[in-house]
Amino acid sequence: MWYRQGMRPLPEPARESLTLAPVLHALGDPVRLELVRRAWASPGSTCSELADGLDVPMSTLSNHWRIMREAGLISMAVDGRNRRIRPRADDLGRRFPGLLDPILSLAAAEPPVSAAS
Amino acid sequence: MWYRQGMRPLPEPARESLTLAPVLHALGDPVRLELVRRAWASPGSTCSELADGLDVPMSTLSNHWRIMREAGLISMAVDGRNRRIRPRADDLGRRFPGLLDPILSLAAAEPPVSAAS
């Protein structure tokens, strides 16, 4: 099983209730696109691990995570004082087959949104 | 050639300057997603032909067309009193190979955004 003992999952929409437009909206921001890319590359990371090097304040990031969670892109679970981010790869692959792979590989090929100096 | 005699194309970004996030942002709205779907299904249609049955005011539609044009999804050309919409399928296919086909087929499978009664 995925969640460690004591990890409290945050509420998220069910797979069958996901719709396409919110998913694309969530991906249609450079910061979120990069965060999603990293979340897929490093599943189970914490918020701050995934946001490392991005020059974006934490309160803004918190809103980005919410948008991605409400769109159904990611799961979040409270783990101690961290939140662990898990890509909802399985749900998305079933609900929207073929959607994410090209987006993620194209995102990986683009210049990253920004890095700390 | 595509443009009829006397058709004045509107300015649009060059293929190589297109980036992923604005494209996904343009697709991340239910009305625009439906318009893009129709534009691909019926290339060369006018604005009002593509928007037929959508309960959205024309000034709002005009903004949607601008967002899609600036993202690089569509070309527009003045043809008499109409604007003809052409999907930039070739440019997008070269710049973002594999991106649009799954999105468009998934959009076609979803319940449409709305229809006039």
Add this chain to the structure above:
DNA sequence: ACCATAGTTCGAGAATCCCGAAGTGTCGAA
């Protein structure tokens, strides 16, 4: 108990979106 960590929530200003009203350019008829 106390403090540090990891994030969330709140609130206000900025940016964006929505849509009615007015404007622009073109066509067809008189």
Add this chain to the structure above:
DNA sequence: TTCGACACTTCGGGATTCTCGAACTATGGT
């Protein structure tokens, strides 16, 4: 050649959303 209709675009103001600093919450470590 003027007039009106048509197919949009632009303008402007209200509504929504986004951004981010400040304050708050919850947990872990000492």
